[in-house]
Amino acid sequence: MKEDEVALLKARIAELEHRVKISQQTLRQYALIKRKHKEALDFLNSQKRFTASIIESSSHAVIAINHQKRVVLFNGAAERIFGYTKKEMLNKDTLHLIIPPKYYKDHVRAVDHFLKTGESIGIIGGRVELEGQRRDGTLFPVRIGFGVGENNGKRVIIANIEDITKERRQSQMMQQHNKLAAMGEMIGAIAHQWRQPLNTLATAVQNLELDYAEGLLCDEQYVKEFIQKNKQIIKFMSKTIDDFRSFVRIDTEKESFDVMEATQDVVNMLSAQLNHHGIKVSVRGESFLFKGYRSEFQQVIMNLLSNAKDALLQADVVEPTVTVTISKGKIEVCDNGGGIDESVLPRIFEPYFTTKKEQGTGLGLYMSKMFIEEHMGGTLEALNRGDNACFVIHLRVKDKVHV
Numbered sequence: 001m002k003e004d005e006v007a008l009l010k011a012r013i014a015e016l017e018h019r020v021k022i023s024q025q026t027l028r029q030y031a032l033i034k035r036k037h038k039e040a041l042d043f044l045n046s047q048k049r050f051t052a053s054i055i056e057s058s059s060h061a062v063i064a065i066n067h068q069k070r071v072v073l074f075n076g077a078a079e080r081i082f083g084y085t086k087k088e089m090l091n092k093d094t095l096h097l098i099i100p101p102k103y104y105k106d107h108v109r110a111v112d113h114f115l116k117t118g119e120s121i122g123i124i125g126g127r128v129e130l131e132g133q134r135r136d137g138t139l140f141p142v143r144i145g146f147g148v149g150e151n152n153g154k155r156v157i158i159a160n161i162e163d164i165t166k167e168r169r170q171s172q173m174m175q176q177h178n179k180l181a182a183m184g185e186m187i188g189a190i191a192h193q194w195r196q197p198l199n200t201l202a203t204a205v206q207n208l209e210l211d212y213a214e215g216l217l218c219d220e221q222y223v224k225e226f227i228q229k230n231k232q233i234i235k236f237m238s239k240t241i242d243d244f245r246s247f248v249r250i251d252t253e254k255e256s257f258d259v260m261e262a263t264q265d266v267v268n269m270l271s272a273q274l275n276h277h278g279i280k281v282s283v284r285g286e287s288f289l290f291k292g293y294r295s296e297f298q299q300v301i302m303n304l305l306s307n308a309k310d311a312l313l314q315a316d317v318v319e320p321t322v323t324v325t326i327s328k329g330k331i332e333v334c335d336n337g338g339g340i341d342e343s344v345l346p347r348i349f350e351p352y353f354t355t356k357k358e359q360g361t362g363l364g365l366y367m368s369k370m371f372i373e374e375h376m377g378g379t380l381e382a383l384n385r386g387d388n389a390c391f392v393i394h395l396r397v398k399d400k401v402h403v
């Protein structure tokens with residue numbers, strides 16, 4: 001072989017070796033990419049399984065619908081809560097089975113609007129309390145959180161639904177408990193309220209015999225006065241009972257009521273008892289009309305007055321006073337019993353929080369806050385003003401000031 005041929009061959013071999021090297025490198029890179037791809041896929045799948053197991057093990061029902069309004073997710077809790085199986089619900093437009101008819105129209109409107117425009121009507125990202133419908137047709141209270149997600153590039157709407165039947169029942173129980181306590185207090189107040197007029201009536205009746213003996217019963221004027229005076233007493237006693245009945249009643253419908261009148265009725269019922277303890281109560285300011293649950297509002301006033309009375313009896317102040325000041329949309333109940341201990345102030349609205357040992361249930365302020373804030377959309381706050389403990393209720397009113 002010639003020298004130049006040898007050189008050429010060597011050059012070829014070198015080139016081939018170089019190519020082999022590059023191919024080997026490419027192969028190695030390819031294998032690496034393949035491995036990374038598999039790892040990524042495995043990771044994605046494990047994430048998917050992880051998410052699915054979170055959703056499946058959740059105690060809340062998790063339901064999602066796609067852009068065609070078909071149910072694409074219906075977890076185990078949803079099956080338990082609503083009584084339908086995944087098989088019955090999935091891949092079909094089946095939400096009408098679990099949404100009560102009264103909400104269904106609004107639901108369709110909100111979903112259509114969102115799917116078309118991407119705009120929420122305010123519930124996505126938020127939480128609402130509504131009702132759900134079980135397979136047997138019964139309705140139950142639910143708290144729903146809405147969110148949005150994507151499935152294969154298309155929008156899905158996700159609902160996270162909590163069955164709050166137990167929570168509601170517990171809250172109703174607490175409500176009843178507090179109502180009973182307030183009624184007990186009221187009955188005590190009525191006993192006080194009646195003691196004096198009953199004594200007067202009893203004395204008047206006892207004196208009838210004497211009056212007869214003295215021939216007074218033939219005196220028309222005397223008899224008229226006798227009747228008039230005692231009728232007045234009976235009227236007062238019967239008013240106490242009427243006020244009490246309106247207080248005991250459980251309101252089912254909101255009504256427009258005069259806030260000062262409703263407050264005054266409670267104060268009247270308690271006045272004899274408060275007087276007995278030397279406590280002065282004054283209701284002042286300008287009244288307004290509010291649409292809400294009258295007896296729940298009265299229960300709040302009752303709780304605040306009862307707390308003020310307890311504080312005043314404990315504080316032993318010279319001139320124990322409770323002042324209720326009313327102005328449009330605002331009711332303030334203040335007492336000069338020394339104020340609320342700063343160390344307990346942050347906790348007084350917690351359920352069962354009391355500093356009165358066995359004497360208190362600790363539900364008074366918790367229920368009051370719930371009535372005002374959740375049932376009437378207002379606020380109830382506590383603050384100290386010097387030696388005075390003040391409770392401030394704010395109510396949203398649209399009405400004109402009513403005098």
Ligand SMILES: Nc1ncnc2c1ncn2[C@@H]1O[C@H](COP(=O)(O)OP(=O)(O)OP(=O)(O)O)[C@@H](O)[C@H]1O
Pocket residue numbers: 181303307308311335337339340341344348349353354355356359360361362363364365366389
């Ligand atoms: N006017 C007030 N002055 C001082 N402390 C108060 C006043 N009102 C409430 N508190 C404090 O707040 C606590 C909670 O009040 P809340 O009405 O919820 O329960 P309670 O009065 O202890 O029990 P219940 O209302 O069932 O009799 C009271 O125990 C008391 O320590």
Ligand SMILES: [Mg+2]
Pocket residue numbers: 303306307360363364365
């Ligand atoms: Mg109380």
